[in-house]
């Protein structure tokens with residue numbers, strides 16, 4: 001599969017790393033265009049313009065949403081002959097993509113950074129694409145982790161959970177560590193313990209047949225120490241309300257960005 005990537009920073013770079021490590025895409029089949037050379041997997045070509053010659057099987061758009069018009073001005077003509085335009089731009093829907101890049105089938109999606117390990121989530125928002133396009137996108141995304149197709153408000157919610165979720169969890173790890181540090185654990189030990197606890201708990205939740213709620217109950221002895229802590233998180237649904245407000249803020253920002261992109 002031949003791939004062109006327009007913009008290949010943190011997120012698109014994570015996807016590229018996994019594609020190459022998994023063997024889904026060969027490094028020499030990838031052309032990246034960015035404004036300066038970056039550390040990319042060996043064998044990937046990078047330049048300040050798309051290559052000449054036949055269009056690839058897929059074009060991946062990996063710039064910031066605010067850079068869409070600029071890159072469309074440079075590359076829309078070259079991209080027009082490609083069959084699929086896969087976009088990871090938050091708040092940029094299929095109609096906006098087609099306006100900027102007429103020709104290819106637009107496939108907006110929201111990945112997350114753990115795709116680099118093959119443990120990410122990709123939420124795809126292209127409900128009406130032809131079967132062969134869906135099959136091709138599914139095959140390309142499969143090595144990255146879970147793939148979910150969603151539309152409308154479900155996509156909006158799933159996209160912020162998947163796309164932003166890692167950042168929320170990184171904050172949670174830091175907050176756990178800071179709390180332990182405030183109680184006397186050395187800074188580095190607190191950071192290590194918090195990360196190891198989250199990693200182990202996530203691995204257990206991913207493999208154990210019990211739900212996260214049931215696993216929490218398995219940790220919390222009746223009248224014990226964990227229950228006392230859970231009572232703080234559960235008081236007035238404090239954690240639920242915090243997460244609802246967090247996702248709602250990200251979703252509202254995505255909607256603002258979508259409105260700006262629509263113009």
Ligand SMILES: NC(=O)C1=CN([C@@H]2O[C@H](COP(=O)(O)OP(=O)(O)OC[C@H]3O[C@@H](n4cnc5c(N)ncnc54)[C@H](OP(=O)(O)O)[C@@H]3O)[C@@H](O)[C@H]2O)C=CC1
Nearest residue numbers: 007008009010011033034035036063064065088089090163
């Ligand atoms: N970070 C994340 O976890 C996630 C990000 N996203 C989406 O991914 C997209 C990129 O975000 P992220 O990777 O964090 O940002 P980065 O800034 O790391 O990546 C943006 C890339 O675009 C390139 N770029 C900018 N302008 C141009 C241009 N005119 N021509 C070609 N390339 C250009 C930059 O390279 P250079 O400066 O060298 O040109 C850089 O490689 C965003 O749209 C975001 O919504 C989606 C899900 C998760």
Ligand SMILES: O=C(O)[C@@H]1CCC=N1
Nearest residue numbers: 090110160162163164
């Ligand atoms: O913060 C952002 O806008 C992008 C999209 C999801 C994660 N990063």
